[in-house]
Amino acid sequence: GQQLNQSPQSMFIQEGEDVSMNCTSSSIFNTWLWYKQDPGEGPVLLIALYKAGELTSNGRLTAQFGITRKDSFLNISASIPSDVGIYFCAGQLGTGNQFYFGTGTSLTVIP
Amino acid sequence: DSGVTQTPKHLITATGQRVTLRCSPRSGDLSVYWYQQSLDQGLQFLIQYYNGEERAKGNILERFSAQQFPDLHSELNLSSLELGDSALYFCASTRPRYGYTFGSGTRLTVV
Numbered sequence: 707g708q709q710l711n712q713s714p715q716s717m718f719i720q721e722g723e724d725v726s727m728n729c730t731s732s733s734i735f736n737t738w739l740w741y742k743q744d745p746g747e748g749p750v751l752l753i754a755l756y757k758a759g760e761l762t763s764n765g766r767l768t769a770q771f772g773i774t775r776k777d778s779f780l781n782i783s784a785s786i787p788s789d790v791g792i793y794f795c796a797g798q799l800g801t802g803n804q805f806y807f808g809t810g811t812s813l814t815v816i817p
Numbered sequence: 818d819s820g821v822t823q824t825p826k827h828l829i830t831a832t833g834q835r836v837t838l839r840c841s842p843r844s845g846d847l848s849v850y851w852y853q854q855s856l857d858q859g860l861q862f863l864i865q866y867y868n869g870e871e872r873a874k875g876n877i878l879e880r881f882s883a884q885q886f887p888d889l890h891s892e893l894n895l896s897s898l899e900l901g902d903s904a905l906y907f908c909a910s911t912r913p914r915y916g917y918t919f920g921s922g923t924r925l926t927v928v
Contacts, residue, residue: 739916748819748907748919749860794859796917804850804873805917807860 708733712795712808720816725782727811729795737798738778739805740769742791749794753780785815820844821910823920831928835896838923842889842910848872849891850917851883854905866891898927 712729719725729738737756741749753764755771755778762769766783778795792812796805820843830836842849851863853876862875866885877883880898885891895902903926909917 737916741917741919746922746924748821748909748921749917750819751916751918754916796860801913802848802867802872804862804865804875806862807852809859 708797708799708806710795710797710806710808712811714811715809716812716814718814718816719785721785721787723785725785725789725813726779727781727793728777728779729797729808730777731797731806732776733797733799734775735797736775736800737805738769738771739796739798740767740778740780741794741796743794743810744791752793782813785813787815787817789813790815819918819920821908821918821920823906823908823923825923826921827924827926829926829928830898832898832900834898834927835894836898836925838893838895838906838908838925840891840893840908840910840920842891842908843912843918846910846912846918847889848911849885849889850909850911851877851891851893852907852909854907854922856904858904860907863893895925900927903927 740752743749753769760771792810795808822841847868852860863877865873883893905922909919
């Protein structure tokens with residue numbers, strides 16, 4: 707299957723700090739998604755990106771679809787304790803195909 | 818509530834046994850995807866169904882099988898269970914240009 711490299715693997719930050727994480731692939735994707743997963747729960751969709759260069763925001767979250775279509779970035783501004791969780795990127799090669807997931811970035815926010 | 822229903826939420830069984838996990842997609846969604854998430858691992862794609870037909874296969878073991886019924890609910894059958902099959906199993910449904918909506922998962926523990 708496709709390999710999505712997500713970094714960093716984990717982050718420990720102070721409340722109020724900004725967070726950046728990214729996802730890269732050797733393949734060109736036509737859709738990128740970002741999910742957050744709380745312990746024991748299913749991943750929840752945060753942001754969906756459908757076009758190269760697209761920049762989309764959802765509250766304090768902003769994600770971008772890389773120009774090369776092989777990467778995507780997620781930024782969280784002014785982190786708060788409830789941002790704690792595992793963030794996954796997911797890429798889709800073509801419409802109707804399955805999504806491939808990154809290995810996740812574990813975020814810990816220290817109050 | 819994501820609209821995707823998975824049952825049971827927890828399952829404990831012995832090695833060598835067989836279990837069935839059930840998923841009801843969100844109303845109107847035709848596609849169902851099954852994923853396995855082992856401890857501290859990302860989401861591994863198992864299989865996809867679309868309107869009752871198998872559409873794609875991922876890293877699904879031969880001991881595992883799935884089907885989607887006319888009412889669009891899906892079942893994932895896991896047989897000859899091994900300790901290493903212990904994991905969270907998620908199903909997701911999707912509609913065009915929306916990405917996945919995940920259920921809350923079934924936690925399978927094989928003892």
